[in-house]
Amino acid sequence: MNYKTDEQENRPTTKRRSLRRLGIVAAGIGLGSVVAYLLAKALGQTTSGPVRREHIVDDRGTGQEKAARMLMKLRDRAFDASDEKLAIALGRPVDEITGWSAGHELIDDDVIMKVRGIAMHRGVAVE
Numbered sequence: 001m002n003y004k005t006d007e008q009e010n011r012p013t014t015k016r017r018s019l020r021r022l023g024i025v026a027a028g029i030g031l032g033s034v035v036a037y038l039l040a041k042a043l044g045q046t047t048s049g050p051v052r053r054e055h056i057v058d059d060r061g062t063g064q065e066k067a068a069r070m071l072m073k074l075r076d077r078a079f080d081a082s083d084e085k086l087a088i089a090l091g092r093p094v095d096e097i098t099g100w101s102a103g104h105e106l107i108d109d110d111v112i113m114k115v116r117g118i119a120m121h122r123g124v125a126v127e
Contacts (some may be wrong), residue, residue, distance in 0.1 A: 056107045067107040067115075070126040071100055076116050077124045090114050 057067045071086075075097075079085035083101070087094045088109060099105035119126040 024101060055106055057107055057112050062112060066104075068100060068103065069114050070112065070115050070119075071097075071107065073126045074119050074124060075101075077126075078118065078122045089118055 003075045013055050056062065057064065062070075075081060075083065079089065082088075083094050083097045087097045090097070091113070091114075098107060100107050100117060118124075
């Protein structure tokens, strides 16, 4: 004979239903985040790596990408591709040079003026 009341019989199924719903919600959130990541990756929007904000550096309209290219050209052509030598010439720490080349730090107008001046004195084309 079964002496369980209706309330006792429904209690385990209610817990199971709520756990099942919670599991479905958690799976949906996980699946949604995976789809968002893959969509961003497919559209070319990466979440890691160099972050170059389009920030105008000087009055000539030089952006961060062009400034970084100028900096690397000067380093490669005039300083034997050495970050240390370029850092000494610019009067900046080596960490800043590596941050600029990696795209993690913004290049300011003072640096670009120095890059152009050093390139002119050394006869190196950077633009």
